[in-house]
Every structure is written in C-alpha cells, then in structure tokens.
Amino acid sequence: MTTLNRLVLWNIDHTLVDVGRVTREVYAEAFQRTIGRPLVRLAPTPGRTESEIIFETLAFNDVVTTDDHLPAFMRALAEAFATRRADLKTHGRVLAGARETLDALGRLPDTAQSVLTGSIEPNAVLKVTELGLADRLDLEVGGYENGVYSKAALLELARSRAGAKNGVQYGESATVYIADSPRDVQAAHIARSPIIAVATGSATAAELRGAGADVVLPTLADTDAVVRAVLELTGR
Template sequence: MSTLNRLVLWNIDHTLVDVGRVTREAYAEAFQRTIGRPLVRLAPTPGRTESEIIFETLAFNDVVTTDDSLHGFMDALTESFAARRGDLRTHGRVLAGAPEALASLARVPGTLQSVLTGSIEPNAVLKVIELGLAEHLDLEVGGFENGVYSKAALLERARSRAAEKYVPKRLGEVIAEPPTVLVADAANDVRAAHIAGVPIIAVASGSSTEAELRSAGAEVVLATLADTHAVVRAVTELTA
C-alpha cells in the first residue's frame, strides 16, 4: 500500500458473522475443563471483551476467582474453539452484505481494513478464516483481547500498529495515525469508539436496536451491511 488514507476496523461477532452456537459450546467446554462442573449461565457478550465475559461468567456461576483464573480459562477457550474449527463452517454464518462491503472497500485507494474485537486472537482469526472473510483484512494490525485492556485501548493499539506498518517515518518524526472508523453492532462499541476519539458506523445486526445505537451517539446507523454503497459512502465520509 503506497499511501494509507484510512483505517477501517471491523468488529467480528454480530457485525460480520454469527457464530453464537459455537461460542456457547466452546465456553461450556472451557468452563467444564477449568472449573470441573457444567456451565449454568453465560454472561452477556455484545460489545465486550473476553476477559469481561469470563470474569462475569465465573461470578454468575459462583466461582471464586484467582489471579490464574483468566489465563487458564482463555487457554481452555482457545483449545475448545480450535477443536470446533469445522463447526464454524457448519453452524456459523456470514451476515448479509459483509463480503461485499469488505471487497468494495478493498478497492477504495489507500484503505486498510482490519479487526477490532473483544475475542482473543486465535479465536478471532479462526472465525474470519473459516467463514471466508480474511482476504481483505490485515490481521497483523488488528486489535484483539489480550487479558485486561478495554476495547477503546485495543482500538488505539490497532491504529498504532497500522501506522507503524504502513506510514513511512523519518528519523525523529512522530508517526501519524491514519483517519480511522469502527464498524460494529453494540452500544458498548459506540462508547469505546468515542473514548478513543474515533467515529463509528453502527449496524443493528446484533442485540442493539437502531434507536439504541443512535441514542448512544453513533455517527452513522445502518440496519444491515446489505447496502454496500451506503457502507462505502459512510466510511469515506467519516474518514475524509
């Protein structure tokens, strides 16, 4: 890429894909393996990081956490997801308009696309690869759950990674981060984007309604990604 004009960060779950069944099964297995009894209640997942979901799930199920709880559960969750690689293709689905939006933005000069997700990196990468969405995404610069960081902090890290990889730097210069837009589906994502100072295209393809996304302050709200022209127009206008 000769010139980086904009960075588009995609949330994965309920924005690009729906792999809810596989996620629930993987969590249940990871809980059984790490706690030694069946999972009764899974914490809400929209717009949250894996660490938030794990700690709340443990609390919901009356588990006393220790410093090792998160690390052990994440390891088990990674293994459970890897074992269900085929299930992602069988039971997961790509949401309407996602492939077309990714492909169309890839043709806009100077546009880099990656992900900003609350999922841990191995599981996030599996989702987009197995469901055929990785071609236009540079996953090396993505923001993934890594233990304790908020989605706003992960967004900033993704921007920094993109700039370090694609923006030429002369000695002594500060790397200029590219104009960035987040595409996501939850009110929590709207708040994270604004904490990071980034506009958001909110898609009502998850648990948040269009009214809730507007109320949260999203710059653009779409019912789905099906209108490719609307997606591309919103991205270019918000990163102009």
C-alpha cells in the same frame, strides 16, 4: 493534494459473522475444563472483551476467582475453539453484505482494513478464516483481547500497529470502527474515532443512535451506503 490514509476496523461477532452457537458450546466446554462443573449461566457478550465475559460468567456461576482463572479459561477457550473449526463453517454464517462491503472498501485508495474485537486472537482469526474473510483483512495489525486493555485502548493499539506496518499515520478521525453494540460506540468515542453501527446484533437502531453512533445502518446489505458513510466520516 494531501493523501488521506484511512483505516477501517471491524468488529467480528454479529457485525461480520454469526458464530453464536459455536461460541456458546466453546464457553460451556472451557468452563467445565477450568472449573470442573457444568456452566449454568453465560454472561452477556455484545461489545465486551473475553476477560469481561469470563469474569462475569464466573461470578454468575458462584465461582470465587483467583489469579489463575483468567489465563486458564483463555487457554481452554482457544483449545475448544480449535477443535471446533469445522463447526464454524457448518453452524456459522457471514452476515448479509459483509463480504461485499469488505471487497468494496478494499478497492478504495489508501485504505487498510483490520479487526477490533473482544475475542482472543486465535479465536478471532479462526472465525474470519473459516468463513472466508481473512484475505480481505490485515489480521496482523488487529486489536484483540489480551486480558489487559479495554476496547478503546485496543483501537488505539490497532491504529498504531497499522501505521507502523504501513509506514503511514492513521489519524483518529481517519480511523473508522464498524460494530454493532452501544459498548462499541462508547469505545470509539473514548478513542475519538468515528463509528458506523449496524443493527445486526442485540441492540436496536434506536439504541445505537441513542449511544451516539455517527451513522446507524440496519445491516451491511447496502454496500454503497456503508462505503458512502466511510468516505463521509473520513472527509472524502
């Protein structure tokens, strides 16, 4: 019998954790440090990469961008997040069922778990580390915002990294993305990978179904439902 190598990639914000308060404070500080004046309006964040959020935020605040803005803003984001790592525990939270679902999927044979996120790597790692989820995920092979690739391309990159590290091949249909926004659904479709969407972010279940998610769940609280969906989507 052929062994199925399965890869589960997790979105972080509003799928596994909610650190919205800290994120808003960090963006305000990074904007002030980079532009030299207070942030008035932050761009929408669900399903987007950091560079998309930064460029739209700059436009919303009447900033004429230059080539220096993106790297400077990303550096400021990383520095501001690092100084608030304690706030992640105080004001952040792990969403219902996330910890239990990570544990349950981790017990499946031939299954690896990592992240696919629009956050830059240092901030993504801080979020899951400070909220106690890092030991359940292989963060070394994750897909992170790097200013170049779309989320669909980052999904492919994470799949390739995980395969190279583990000495196996993760097929498109054996790589499941779990996320919470229609933009994440679109990224999974482009990468030809199945997606489980949870209505724990700003999108409703109806919007996620309308975007074409393979499975839509209200939350991660029903661990068995998530595991069953992963198994069914990957042919087990």
